[in-house]
Each structure stands twice: as C-alpha cells, then as structure tokens.
Amino acid sequence: MRVPNWTVNTDKQHYDVLIAGGGNAALCAAITAARAGASVLIVEAAPKTMRGGNSRHTRNMRVAHDAGNGTLTGPYPVDEYWDDLLRVTGGQTDEPLARLTLDLSKELWDWHQQQGVRFQPSLSGTLSLGRTNAFFHGGGKTLLNSLYRTAASLGVQVVYHAQVMDLDITEHLFRSALVRHEGEDVRVAATSFVAAAGGFEANIEWLKEYWGAAADNFLIRGTPYNRGDVLRLLLNKGARAVGDPTQFHAVAIDGRAPKFDGGIVTRLDCVPFGIVVNSHAERFYDEGEDFWPKRYAIWGRLVAQQPGQVAFVLIDATATELFMPSVFPPEQAETIEELAVKLQLDPARLRTTVDTFNAACRPGTFDPTNHDTCRTEGATPAKSHWARPLSTPPFYGYPLRPGITFTYLGVKVDADAHIGMSHGEASPNMFAAGEIMAGNLLGKGYLAGIGMTIGSVFGRIAGREAARYARDEHTR
Amino acid sequence: MHGTNILAEANRQITICNACRYCENLCAVFPAMEQRRVFSDDSLDYLANLCHNCGACYEACQYIPPHDFAVNVPKVLAELRSESYARYAWPHGLAPLFRRNGLVVALTAAVAVAFFIGGFVALGDATVLFAAQTGPGAFYRLMPHEVMVLLFGGVFAFAILALAMSVRSFWHAIGGGPLTMSDIRDAGRAAATLHYLDGGGGGCLNEEARPDDRRFFHHCTFYGFVLCFASTSLATVLHNGFGWHAPYSWYNPVVLLGIIGGLGLLIGPLGLLRAKENHDPGLSDARARGMEVGFLVMLWLTSATGLLLLVLRATPMMGVLLALHLGVVFALFLTFPYGKFVHGFYRSTALVRFAQEKRTPVTVSDNAESQRNRR
Numbered sequence: 001m002r003v004p005n006w007t008v009n010t011d012k013q014h015y016d017v018l019i020a021g022g023g024n025a026a027l028c029a030a031i032t033a034a035r036a037g038a039s040v041l042i043v044e045a046a047p048k049t050m051r052g053g054n055s056r057h058t059r060n061m062r063v064a065h066d067a068g069n070g071t072l073t074g075p076y077p078v079d080e081y082w083d084d085l086l087r088v089t090g091g092q093t094d095e096p097l098a099r100l101t102l103d104l105s106k107e108l109w110d111w112h113q114q115q116g117v118r119f120q121p122s123l124s125g126t127l128s129l130g131r132t133n134a135f136f137h138g139g140g141k142t143l144l145n146s147l148y149r150t151a152a153s154l155g156v157q158v159v160y161h162a163q164v165m166d167l168d169i170t171e172h173l174f175r176s177a178l179v180r181h182e183g184e185d186v187r188v189a190a191t192s193f194v195a196a197a198g199g200f201e202a203n204i205e206w207l208k209e210y211w212g213a214a215a216d217n218f219l220i221r222g223t224p225y226n227r228g229d230v231l232r233l234l235l236n237k238g239a240r241a242v243g244d245p246t247q248f249h250a251v252a253i254d255g256r257a258p259k260f261d262g263g264i265v266t267r268l269d270c271v272p273f274g275i276v277v278n279s280h281a282e283r284f285y286d287e288g289e290d291f292w293p294k295r296y297a298i299w300g301r302l303v304a305q306q307p308g309q310v311a312f313v314l315i316d317a318t319a320t321e322l323f324m325p326s327v328f329p330p331e332q333a334e335t336i337e338e339l340a341v342k343l344q345l346d347p348a349r350l351r352t353t354v355d356t357f358n359a360a361c362r363p364g365t366f367d368p369t370n371h372d373t374c375r376t377e378g379a380t381p382a383k384s385h386w387a388r389p390l391s392t393p394p395f396y397g398y399p400l401r402p403g404i405t406f407t408y409l410g411v412k413v414d415a416d417a418h419i420g421m422s423h424g425e426a427s428p429n430m431f432a433a434g435e436i437m438a439g440n441l442l443g444k445g446y447l448a449g450i451g452m453t454i455g456s457v458f459g460r461i462a463g464r465e466a467a468r469y470a471r472d473e474h475t476r
Numbered sequence: 477m478h479g480t481n482i483l484a485e486a487n488r489q490i491t492i493c494n495a496c497r498y499c500e501n502l503c504a505v506f507p508a509m510e511q512r513r514v515f516s517d518d519s520l521d522y523l524a525n526l527c528h529n530c531g532a533c534y535e536a537c538q539y540i541p542p543h544d545f546a547v548n549v550p551k552v553l554a555e556l557r558s559e560s561y562a563r564y565a566w567p568h569g570l571a572p573l574f575r576r577n578g579l580v581v582a583l584t585a586a587v588a589v590a591f592f593i594g595g596f597v598a599l600g601d602a603t604v605l606f607a608a609q610t611g612p613g614a615f616y617r618l619m620p621h622e623v624m625v626l627l628f629g630g631v632f633a634f635a636i637l638a639l640a641m642s643v644r645s646f647w648h649a650i651g652g653g654p655l656t657m658s659d660i661r662d663a664g665r666a667a668a669t670l671h672y673l674d675g676g677g678g679g680c681l682n683e684e685a686r687p688d689d690r691r692f693f694h695h696c697t698f699y700g701f702v703l704c705f706a707s708t709s710l711a712t713v714l715h716n717g718f719g720w721h722a723p724y725s726w727y728n729p730v731v732l733l734g735i736i737g738g739l740g741l742l743i744g745p746l747g748l749l750r751a752k753e754n755h756d757p758g759l760s761d762a763r764a765r766g767m768e769v770g771f772l773v774m775l776w777l778t779s780a781t782g783l784l785l786l787v788l789r790a791t792p793m794m795g796v797l798l799a800l801h802l803g804v805v806f807a808l809f810l811t812f813p814y815g816k817f818v819h820g821f822y823r824s825t826a827l828v829r830f831a832q833e834k835r836t837p838v839t840v841s842d843n844a845e846s847q848r849n850r851r
Contacts, residue, residue, distance in 0.1 A: 049542065056538045059498055118677070120501040124510055137676060138536035139498030145535055258544050265495035265539075325513045327495040 015041040015157075016470035017463070018177060018190035020164050020230045021197035022046065023053030024140075024452055025434025027147035028459025029194045029466065031115055034154035036467035041188065042151070043162040043179050045197070045225040050261075051144065051160060053198045054222035054406065054435065054451070057263040058140035059123065060133035061112075061456060062449035063105045071119055072109075074131040078102045081132075084447055092443020094242075100415055101441060104457045109134055112456070116146035125324050133449040140452075164197070164230050169237045172427045191429065191473050192466035195419065196459060198435045199407035200228020201248055202260060207404075210246040217309035219253060221403040224260035231436055234411050239427075240420040243408035243439025249446050250300025255310055255399030256328045268398050269323035271299060272386045273368065274315035275357055276400065278306040281340065281349035283357065287313075288375070288385035292323075297446060304402040311400040312343050314354070317392040322368050330396035339395045358389035406451065410439035417462040429469050431462035479517045482559050486520045486552045492545055499533045503672040504830050505553070506533070511838040521563065522650040524556035525819075525826040530690075531759050532675025554761035561818050564649070566641035573814035578766025581774055581811050588810070589803030595619065596799055605795035612721045618795055621715070624802075631809045638813035643821050650829050653836070662834075663827035667820070670694060693747025697775060698820070700740020704779070707733035723789055734782060741779035745772040764816075771816035777804045 017033045019026050022044030030040045064081045068074040081102045118137035122130035136143040166178035174193040200206045202224045207215035257266035269292050285302050303311045333339035336354050337347035364373030376383045412420030417431040434455035478484040500506040504526045529550045539545035565571040573580050596605050596618045670691050711730045714720040724730045781801035
C-alpha cells in the first residue's frame with residue numbers, strides 16, 4: 001500500500017478514524033474522536049473555500065431546552081419537539097432514534113460553544129424560530145470555520161478536493177478507502193470509517209433515474225459536491241437503505257438562480273401576496289393556503305410537476321414591500337400583457353387568468369401577519385387568504401423553479417450510528433452521520449434546523465463509537 | 477443607474493447580502509443595510525463608511541469567489557470608501573488629491589520642511605540655525621512666534637473648514653436628521669472603542685489576522701494623537717494666557733502630554749503598518765495603500781521628530797530638528813482634509829446616522845425617495 005503523500009507530516013500510513021465529508025456532522029465526529037485520543041483524517045470533496053457541504057448554507061440548529069437562556073427566547077421541551085417532528089413527517093420516523101436525537105440535542109448548545117461556535121439571537125425575518133432554533137453567529141460558514149479551527153488544534157488532518165472512489169468492505173468490515181486527490185488515487189486504511197458525506201441531490205444523472213429529463217430543470221440550492229459517491233458505494237456494498245430514493249425536499253426559488261449553490265438568497269417569499277401561473281399562464285394551486293414558511297416546501301414539488309418545471313409569481317405595486325428582498329430584480333411592466341411578453345407567456349391567456357382571479361376576489365381586511373379574510377369565491381383553484389386583485393401597476397413577475405435542498409435516501413443506522421447492513425447486522429466499524437442517514441428520522445417533510453441537529457448528534461455519536469472501536473482494536 | 481462602476485458593484489453585492497442577512501450580528505453595516513430594499517449611491521456611501529474592513533463578513537460568506545456571486549464586501553466597501561472621500565471633498569477641485577495621496581503627502585512634507593529651513597535662514601541669521609539655543613523663547617529666535625501662529629493657525633483653520641464642509645455634504649447625502657445627545661453619545665462610544673471592529677465579538681475569524689491587535693494599535697494612534705493635540709492646545713493657552721513661553725521643562729503638563737501622546741504615536745502607526753502587512757490584500761483597496769501608509773508615516777514622523785526635538789533641544793541640532801518637526805506637522809495639517817485622516821470623521825458621521833436610524837427606522841417612503849434621487 002502506498003503512503004498518501006499528503007499525510008507525510010504525520011508519519012502515518014494508517015488512521016484510527018477516516019471521515020468522508022467535511023460538513024458539520026463530519027467535524028462533530030472528527031472533534032469527538034480526536035478528543036477521545038484517535039488519529040483522524042477527514043477527506044472533503046470540496047476545495048477549502050467551498051468546504052462544509054450544505055452546512056455552509058445553514059444558519060441555525062433546532063435544539064431542545066427546558067428554559068430560555070436570553071438568546072433562545074423560551075423553553076422548547078423534547079416532547080414539543082417530538083410533536084413537531086411527528087407532524088412534519090406524518091409519523092414516518094424511527095421513534096427510538098428520533099427520541100434519542102431530540103434528547104441529545106439539549107447538549108448541543110453547550111457542546112458547540114465549547115468547540116468555539118458562537119450563537120446569536122434569531123435573524124430578522126425568521127418567523128418564530130427565536131425560541132426553538134439556535135442561530136449561528138455569522139451563519140453556517142462561520143460555524144464551520146470555528147469547528148475546523150478546533151479540529152486542527154486537536155491534530156485532525158484534512159485533505160480537500162479529495163473524492164472517495166472506492167471502499168474496501170469485507171464481511172461488513174471497513175478496511176480502506178480509495179481516495180482521488182490531485183489526479184492521484186491513494187488507498188487510505190483506517191480502523192473505523194465515518195460516512196458523513198451528505199446526500200446525492202447534486203448528482204443530476206442520479207436524479208434522472210427517477211425524474212427523467214425533468215431533473216435537468218431542477219436547481220440545486222446547496223453544494224455541488226453532494227454527489228452521493230459515498231452513499232452509492234455503501235449501498236452497492238451491502239449497506240441497508242432508508243428513505244424513498246425518488247423523493248427530495250424542494251422549495252420554490254427564483255428561477256434565475258445558478259444551477260448549484262444559490263443558497264438562501266434565491267428564496268422568493270412573495271407567493272402568498274400574488275398569484276402563481278405555469279407556462280400556460282394558468283393558476284394551479286392555492287397561493288394563500290397558509291403562511292409561506294409553512295408552504296414553501298410544497299411549492300417546490302408543485303412547480304416540479306408543471307410543464308418545463310417552471311412557474312411565475314406575479315404581484316402588483318401593493319405587495320412590493322411585504323416580503324424579504326430577493327437577489328434578482330423582478331420583471332416589471334405597466335400592463336399585464338406587457339409583463340406576459342417579458343415573462344414569455346401568452347398575453348391574452350395571462351390577461352384572462354388575472355381577470356378571472358381579480359373578479360373572484362372578495363372584499364376583506366388585508367393582514368399579511370394573520371390568516372386574513374381576503375379570499376376568492378368561484379376561482380379555481382381558490383386563494384384562501386391574502387387574495388387582492390392584481391390591479392395597481394406596475395406589475396412584477398419572478399420566475400420560479402424547484403430548488404432541491406436534500407434527498408431522503410440514506411443508510412440505516414442504529415443508536416450507536418453503526419451502519420446497518422443488508423443481512424440485518426450492523427457493521428462494527430462503519431458509522432454514518434448527517435444527511436447521509438437523516439432519512440432514518442425524516443421519512444418525509446422537514447423541520448427548520450433539524451438537519452444540523454441530526455448531523456451534530458449523530459456526528460458526536462459516530463465520532464465517539466469510531467474512536468472506541470479503534471481503541472478496542474489497539475488493545476485486542 | 478449608479479454614479480460609478482464601484483457604486484454599481486457595491487449595489488450588486490449588497491443586494492445579495494440583503495437577501496441573505498447571515499451577517500447581521502457582525503457589525504453596523506448589515507443592520508443599516510437591512511433598513512433598505514434598494515440602495516441609492518448615497519446610502520452605499522453610508523454603508524461603506526460604517527465598515528472597518530475587519531474581514532469577518534468575508535470569512536462568514538458562502539458566496540465569496542470562486543462562487544459565481546463573487547461577493548467580497550470588505551473589498552468593495554474599501555474601494556467605495558476611498559471613492560466617497562473624494563466625492564464629498566471640499567473644495568471639490570481638490571478631490572483629485574485623494575487619488576495620488578501618498579505622493580501628495582510626501583511632496584508636501586518635503587516642501588514644508590525645506591520651507592521652514594529656508595525660512596529660518598532667510599528670516600533670521602543663518603548661524604542661529606546651527607547654534608545651541610536654550611531658555612524661554614528659544615524656538616522663537618528661529619521663527620517669530622507671530623509667524624508661527626499665523627502659519628499654523630491658518631493651515632489649521634483651513635483644515636477645519638475643509639473637513640467641516642466635506643462632512644456637512646456627506647451628512648446631508650446620507651439623510652442626517654436633527655441631532656440628539658443620545659445619537660452623539662451612541663456614535664461617540666462606538667467610535668471611541670472601535671466597537672464594530674471585532675466582527676460582533678467573535679474576532680474577525682480570519683486565521684491569519686489578529687483584529688484585536690488592530691484595535692490596540694489604533695487606540696495608541698488615536699489617543700496618542702489626541703494627547704499631542706491637547707499638549708499643543710495647552711501650550712497655546714499657557715503662551716497667550718499666562719505668558720509662559722516654550723520650551724517648557726520636562727515636567728510641564730505640555731511636555732508630559734506630548735511625551736505620552738508621542739509614545740502612542742510612535743507605537744501605534746508601526747503596529748497598524750504591520751497589521752496592514754498581515755491583512756489579506758484581497759480584502760483591501762489596493763489603490764488606497766499609498767494614502768494609508770502615507771498617513772501612518774506622517775503621524776509617526778510627527779511624533780519621532782517631536783520627541784527627538786525634546787531630547788536634543790539644548791544642542792546645536794535644535795534648529796534643524798525644529799524645522800523638520802514644524803515642516804512635518806505643517807504638511808500633516810495641510811493634507812488632513814485630503815487623506816486618510818478624514819476616515820474618522822466620515823465613520824463618526826455614519827455612526828451618528830446609524831444611531832438615528834436605530835431610533836427612527838428608515839421608512840419605506842424614505843426608500844422610495846432615495847430610489848428617485850439616485851444620481
């Protein structure tokens with residue numbers, strides 16, 4: 001076996017713990033294992049500036065706590081957390097693992113601070129998350145910077161731009177990984193292996209297996225490096241799958257966003273205050289069913305089901321200040337027909353759609369902060385709240401496309417983060433943490449900030465168990 | 477749409493920031509940004525002058541190059557800051573001095589020193605310049621007190637006027653309202669402590685830089701300057717009010733203030749120069765380097781020549797050193813309104829506006845107003 005040339009400083013050909021991935025889950029595992037005395041190597045697919053997977057785009061972590069602490073504005077007991085999780089997943093969750101995660105989430109506030117992470121009050125425009133979610137000072141990338149610094153101080157080695165090409169797994173036992181770095185394939189042996197390399201949402205070819213050509217029209221909100229290489233290797237080599245492979249979490253975002261990595265700024269919060277039409281200039285769903293934070297996720301799927309996976313949200317001059325500013329300026333016109341031309345919609349059909357909608361709007365008291373009384377009567381589909389005629393020029397239009405956040409497919413784990421294998425046994429020295437195993441808890445739906453919770457809790461467990469296995473092996 | 481390319485680029489980047497807002501806890505720039513949906517050129521100048529260039533937001537940003545969005549807020553605001561100094565300069569015809577400030581300062585200093593040496597020779601007896609002079613009024617044997625007052629009073633008055641006029645137009649541009657004591661107190665506290673220099677308490681999080689060093693050395697420089705200024709002011713009072721003429725003995729408050737302040741001005745600028753060396757050049761305005769270095773060197777020379785004069789004032793070196801010191805101070809004052817010195821005034825002004833906006837948020841109509849008023 002060749003000695004990896006990027007490990008020359010360590011005189012090491014063999015690590016106690018090899019971690020695939022460089023996001024929050026990977027770092028939590030690395031720090032925990034290193035604190036337990038293990039030698040740790042992280043192989044991160046991204047270059048240093050883009051490191052950290054989708055943790056780079058996060059801003060908070062949902063943590064249970066029995067009392068507010070000045071920054072978290074009030075208590076968020078485990079039971080309430082559990083109720084929230086049950087509701088969003090419709091019961092599609094592994095209850096023992098979920099309960100374990102929510103219980104251990106109570107430790108994260110202190111633990112992350114001990115690793116140099118700082119928290120801050122909730123950001124402006126983050127409805128009602130101030131009580132339940134711990135916001136990272138400076139956002140997810142600052143959290144990552146702190147964790148990387150702490151990991152480095154503990155002697156954790158990191159190789160960037162390193163892709164896992166193959167895993168040598170014999171009888172459920174991890175032996176080594178083939179890692180490609182700067183055009184060279186290097187075999188890295190380790191006593192334990194932690195898979196914390198995210199999902200496969202950035203792998204368009206893989207998405208096409210389920211979605212066909214439509215996948216070409218999907219935008220990927222996060223890192224282009226979540227290609228699912230490690231996930232696929234594990235599944236091909238006997239790891240048990242959890243989660244519906246065809247499903248992903250998607251929100252409706254600005255259609256002009258870059259193909260990958262657009263992140264938070266591509267959000268468009270104006271749907272409840274306007275109408276949404278497809279490329280035939282027809283409405284297709286109740287825009288005012290509920291507040292946007294409770295509905296943006298279903299709109300990703302709704303837009304994905306429209307022709308060409310595109311839709312357009314239209315507002316008029318009365319709505320321009322009602323939502324968070326977005327990154328791309330809207331198309332703007334003095335008439336609906338003119339706007340239709342700019343959005344490449346049929347002007348006459350858009351006129352008809354708007355006229356029909358306007359005529360169906362019933363008078364009410366408009367209130368963007370409540371389920372108000374402005375609704376339609378006789379329109380199909382109906383608009384239940386915030387329905388006001390589009391009649392005050394200028395008119396504005398934004399294109400919408402599905403923006404995929406994460407995929408649900410993952411590997412089965414047990415309470416010690418061991419990866420479950422196809423014959424029902426768990427691998428003794430392979431562990432998983434983060435998005436690659438989040439499907440154990442999230443069969444569907446999403447709860448803001450729980451991805452980072454799952455990554456942190458299982459990262460710590462995986463690091464602890466990986467180090468423990470390595471230590472036991474040494475003494476064996 | 478925007479007055480300059482830098483303004484257009486700042487608008488592009490700040491629009492991205494305003495849709496993200498992850499940095500709102502880092503400093504004053506981002507809360508100020510969040511009060512707006514569109515950014516007039518004036519409001520961008522305002523944001524630029526709230527920025528300390530600490531780099532925390534760059535380290536925190538998921539959109540820095542090589543991301544397509546290529547966000548680098550510290551850099552674009554640094555460039556905009558330099559540009560804004562020239563934009564509000566009074567008289568406007570002297571604004572180009574900012575562009576080649578390093579050269580301007582160096583030339584001014586050289587000419588001023590030569591002018592004082594020449595002046596001493598021309599006005600008095602050349603032998604006096606190289607003879608030991610001691611006792612009260614020793615300095616004025618080289619240069620009559622009235623001439624000194626006229627020269628320095630004149631250049632000081634001009635600097636004050638030019639700065640006041642510049643700040644006034646900046647204040648109007650950024651929508652400054654009626655002042656209250658609390659605005660001034662809040663802004664004064666933030667300015668005096670460099671409150672926003674530390675990335676919201678976490679440091680700038682740049683693995684290489686040490687932001688706390690910058691704060692310490694800036695304090696040395698700023699408070700050193702203040703003490704030196706107090707020393708000069710006190711000397712003026714003693715001279716005119718009490719008829720006590722310089723040079724003063726070492727234990728006179730004038731000299732003590734000068735020594736303490738002078739030490740601050742010796743240490744501070746050197747530390748800031750080193751911090752500048754360590755700072756990621758990718759975050760700075762490369763074209764402003766001459767101006768920044770020039771200012772720090774002038775401050776250091778002011779102190780170094782002053783302290784040297786104090787030590788050697790009883791020797792035949794005194795005449796030359798006095799000319800050197802006076803020349804440097806004269807050039808420093810003369811270039812005040814067209815160099816890095818202005819940053820403190822613009823920042824303080826922006827901080828006063830920030831305090832006002834915290835009290836009375838910018839309304840939607842203000843936003844619409846500023847949209848219409850885009851230059």
